[in-house]
Amino acid sequence: MxxxxxxxxxxxxxxxxxxxxxxxxxxxxxxxxxxxxxxxxxxxxxxxxxxxxxxxxxxxxxxxxxxxxxxxxxxxxxxxxxxxxxxxxxxxxxxxxxxxxxxxxxxxxxxxxxxxxxxxxxxxxxxxxxxxxxxxxxxxxxxxxxxxxxxxxxxxxxxxxxxxxxxxxxxxxxxxxxxxxxxxxxxxxxxxxxxxxxxxxxxxxxxxxxxxxxxxxxxxxxxxxxxxxxxxxxxxxxxxxxxxxGSDAALMLRGSYAANLAEVDRWAHVSRATDADDVTSEQLAALERMVKGLGAGASDAPLDVAAQS
The missing domain is CATH 3.40.50.720 (NAD(P)-binding Rossmann-like Domain)
Structure with missing residues (x-):
């Protein structure tokens, strides 16, 4: 050993x-x-x-x-x-x-x-x-x-x-x-x-x-x-x-994520309409930077199912 x-x-x-x-x-x-x-x-x-x-x-x-x-x-x-x-x-x-x-x-x-x-x-x-x-x-x-x-x-x-x-x-x-x-x-x-x-x-x-x-x-x-x-x-x-x-997992998850994102975009105007009236553009910009930072460690490379098998 x-x-x-x-x-x-x-x-x-x-x-x-x-x-x-x-x-x-x-x-x-x-x-x-x-x-x-x-x-x-x-x-x-x-x-x-x-x-x-x-x-x-x-x-x-x-x-x-x-x-x-x-x-x-x-x-x-x-x-x-x-x-x-x-x-x-x-x-x-x-x-x-x-x-x-x-x-x-x-x-x-x-x-x-x-x-x-x-x-x-x-x-x-x-x-x-x-x-x-x-x-x-x-x-x-x-x-x-x-x-x-x-x-x-x-x-x-x-x-x-x-x-x-x-x-x-x-x-x-x-x-x-x-x-x-x-x-x-x-x-x-x-x-x-x-x-x-x-x-x-x-x-x-x-x-x-x-x-x-x-x-x-x-x-x-x-x-x-x-x-x-x-x-x-x-x-x-x-x-x-x-x-x-598995190839099925990769394909199903990609489809699910795409559908989720499409729905978020479709109803974004309703989501944004619930912000308080005193929310500023600076606050929104800071939030966007924070969200991007949270995802900075994620890979953007395509999933190589064959390599995993």
Whole structure:
């Protein structure tokens, strides 16, 4: 194992993208703390990689378990270089079709789970003055479709939480990347997906989306290539705040952003009409300069999907 080997802490490591990331990190010579509700599903990784992998039971909705898992990781490997908050699932159903309990459960795992693990790791990375937090969001954290309201609620929340976090921890040497996958060849839309009881009136909207999810179309994304993309940016000084994964993600997000900007422009006269009468041109100019400054670190280069794959 080289001196540049990193310690990765990955939630939801038993299958799907989390499993692919764990396998790729181990194959690259890194140390991995692989967590799952049932760590017995990770026994093969322990058998193959020995003391470079530690399988830990973790229910991310339990903040005490999150703190204990992080403490065990640090005891085993002394540090945590990369946190991948991957644990989560989708719940399909129209907003009216969802139960209160289903919405709470979606938020508990997809939002509070990320919050608990992130907060448990932050003191370690602060002490190190280094680290990279990768939040597995989704194109569904920036663009919404019918039938996934609870899922979008959770992923939009993670986007805002992580963007705020990124600005707080950057001076401490800690980077945050929000990973926005498109469709990947995992069981996200299969056995991992939970479903609400349909209401017939929503057949043209929610039902149409359900048909898409149930179709035989094979997703474009390769989990192994997604894992390789994340390994390629881990710890980089120029790591992006947001990283769409997959050609579908890049295309859908570009379309969504363009539509959003067009609507902002269309209704700008209404937006401006709400300014107080004493707002000056100097104030508006200062605001424009501040907004440009906030975006100064963003790259204007076209997204190279092939390079990410």
């Amino acid at each position: 080289s001196a540049s080997a990193q310690t990765w802490f990955i939630t939801g490591s038993s299958r799907g993208l989390g499993r692919a990331i764990a396998e790729a990190a181990l194959a690259a010579g890194h140390r991995v703390v692989a967590t799952a509700r049932n760590p017995r599903q990770l026994a093969d990784l322990e058998a193959s990689y020995g003391d470079r992998v530690r399988a830990i039971a973790l229910d991310v909705t339990n903040p005490g378990q999150a703190r204990a898992a992080v403490a065990e990781a640090v005891e085993a490997f002394d540090r945590i270089d990369v946190l991948v908050n991957n644990a989560g699932y989708g719940y399909f159903g129209g907003v009216e079709e969802l139960t209160d309990d289903a919405i709470r459960a979606q938020i508990d795992t997809n939002v509070y789970g990320v919050v608990h693990v992130t907060r448990a790791v932050l003191p370690i990375m602060r002490r190190q003055r280094s680290g990279h937090i990768m939040q597995i969001s989704s194109i569904g954290g920036r663009a919404a479709t019918p039938g996934l309201g609870a899922y979008h609620l959770s992923k939009f929340a993670i986007e805002g939480f992580s963007e705020s976090l990124a600005s707080e921890v950057a001076p401490l040497g800690i980077r945050v990347t929000i990973v926005e996958p498109g469709g990947f060849r995992t069981d996200w839309a299969g056995s991992s997906m939970e479903h609400a009881t349909p209401i017939d009136d929503y057949a043209p909207t929610v039902g149409a989306m359900r048909a898409v999810l149930n179709s035989a179309a094979t997703p474009m994304g390769d989990p192994a290539k997604a894992a390789a993309a994340l390994l390629s940016i881990a710890g980089r000084l120029d790591a992006p705040l947001r990283l769409p994964l």
